[in-house]
Amino acid sequence: MPIRLFNTMTRRKEVFESIEPKVVRMYVCGPTVYDSPHLGHGRASVVYDILVRWLKYRGYRVKYVRNITDVGHILEDIGEDRMIVGAKRERLHPMEIADKYTLEYLEAMDKLGNERPSIQPRASGHIMEIIEMVEKLVEKGYGYVVDGNVYFDVSKFEDYGKLSGVKREELIKHRVEPDPRKRNPADFALWKAAPEGYPLRWRSPWGYGFPGWHIECSVMSVKYLGEQIDIHGGARELVFPHHENSLAQTEAYTGKKPFVRYWVHCGLLTINGEKMSKSKGNVVNLLSALEKWGKDVLRMFYISAHYRSDIDFNENAVKMAAENVRRISDVVERVRSMKPVDRPLDEVERKLLEATRRARAEFEERMDDDLDTPGALAVLFGYIREFNRLTSGRDALNAEVKKEVIGFLDMVRRVFGILETRKTEVSTELVEKLISLIVEVREILRREKRYDLSDMIRSRLREVGVELQDTAEGPRWRLLERSGIGFLK
């Protein structure tokens, strides 16, 4: 079964074929590091992380580049660079701002459980190459120089607008008064002149200045992945102008088409139905959210909607995500705790084996179909119900069947990046032994019907963060994390 992806360029799902067999070159637009990462960054990062995980599961080697933009980005209305604005706000040098928020971003990425990209290049380290690309564009007649600024001449690139559907003639209308030195209002900056005393500028053939937005992605994409790549990702809001412009300048530069075979854009995130914005004061810091909910719940929240849909973050959505994580966690524990036995399969085990294989195939089918994570989850939950029904009351399972079930669940955990085994800071060997001892003693009490004491133990354990369940197969416990989700022991 081939993987299919929705390509923004054609607005259709297309069968995915990489340029080089079994190798995927993928570039994703990372953050501009002028402020703390928020839930939207988290969403985008998880979407492409899961895409990478899925491609790997399907046997591809993935070269995954995600940039850090630590220069550029002019705010047209106030005529300043976002990095500079951040620097003024915090009374720091722009590069201190970039450094601080780069580290915060990377920390959040790790805590979210994202696999690290192959390369995370920073724009500031590629000024030379940026200048070279701009020079070449001027040489080829796509760029023109005015007063130390270099603009891309949109009229020279006949394909302009092919990605976003924006019509060149429409771009004459504009919200912000364009620089009158541009030949055409739609022309965009490749290089911007910076005045004396501007804290973030580099020497160039056109004088001191800094790169235009868009150009760093073209440069780093070409440098690390080549002139033509398989996948370029980013949030939908980047389609225009960012990706339209990246595409134009890259294809103009290389003379090769297409620059990108599959443009894959994800939807946006709202908070309680509202767009997240500083002016509304509803920006949710990603590290705080991780602290509060834990990575599994956040990832579950992200994947419970299709990546191209917009997604709303609210209390109810998080509650449901936590419930879903718990449900998966429970079944993982349930099967782990079952004794593997070496004997022929009985009727139930045959059914379970078949159900497991079917679920795996259906899960794969959904994921292959444009990364339909909600559909894949539906398959998983249907399977969990069946598993619970079939195995109710059992504490042993044919070893091969158990292996098959665990294999499937491991695949789900690996692809979604959830419920990865890890020691919590309190879960030492000693703690585990002590809890087991308490549980054992409580079992004796229960046998003697001393329920007052056994119930007290259970509720007191819960107070200190240990959840205890009496099941048909015996007592089980788990450490509760902040999200209320953990592994049963």
Place this chain on the structure above:
RNA sequence: GCCGGGGUGGCUGAGCGGCGAGGCGGCGGGCUGCAGACCCGUUGAACAGGGGUUCAAAUCCCCUCCCCGGCUCCA
């Protein structure tokens, strides 16, 4: 105004031509010392509105209404 994406049961969220995905919740039952978890059943006349195509439409076409994003700040 232009470009794009949407409107599905109490909430969430797939489906994109043909038996009412799944999750959360509600109700009834089973299991259990109790709790939790789990299971079974169930409720829901679900597809923004109106036309049309078709043997058959949530799914395709047309019109209308509403929401969201982009139109040189944004993951």
